[in-house]
Amino acid sequence: QQPVQSPQAVILREGEDAVINCSSSKALYSVHWYRQKHGEAPVFLMILLKGGEQKGHEKISASFNEKKQQSSLYLTASQLSYSGTYFCGTTQYNQGGKLIFGQGTELSVKP
């Protein structure tokens, strides 16, 4: 079942922060986050495997609450290069790593 992302779109000024949420009604094994620039393929950002795990990647970090089947992506001090569509993808137990993506969140960072 497709995870649900919110918000659908967000507009930021450079230096502002944003949070993108991803939730599922199914028990999750892992949550992936990807960023896609217009006309390009998605690029892997990070994966979270354990309940309550949090990861960081420069000014982009994420958390995963396994019990609530929710993940959040945090973008701090946004840069113009952060613009794009962010997708979460989820895998479930005993599904062979099959990744189902949310509908995406379009992030626009303005100067």
Place this chain on the structure above:
Amino acid sequence: SQTIHQWPATLVQPVGSPLSLECTVEGTSNPNLYWYRQAAGRGLQLLFYSVGIGQISSEVPQNLSASRPQDRQFILSSKKLLLSDSGFYLCAWSALRQAANYGYTFGSGTRLTVV
């Protein structure tokens, strides 16, 4: 290092014509392979995935099919294209035994327009 190749980059095909898109992975063995489709302005829909040669799982019933004739080759086909088959087709791979533990790497995609 591992690389994934996908071709052609763009394709314009008439309704009712056949389709064949190819994807190959280099630098790894026994990868999980996936085909996704993305309609304009939409999300990524999983079409097929494969955990080994000749093993194909279909996620969405439609007029498309997939084959894996070799370990690192994944082919998406159709006998007769429909207008609704237009979209951005993406091939991806991940490590086989730990597919859920590793990120996917996507090919550069094929933009298909059915006219």
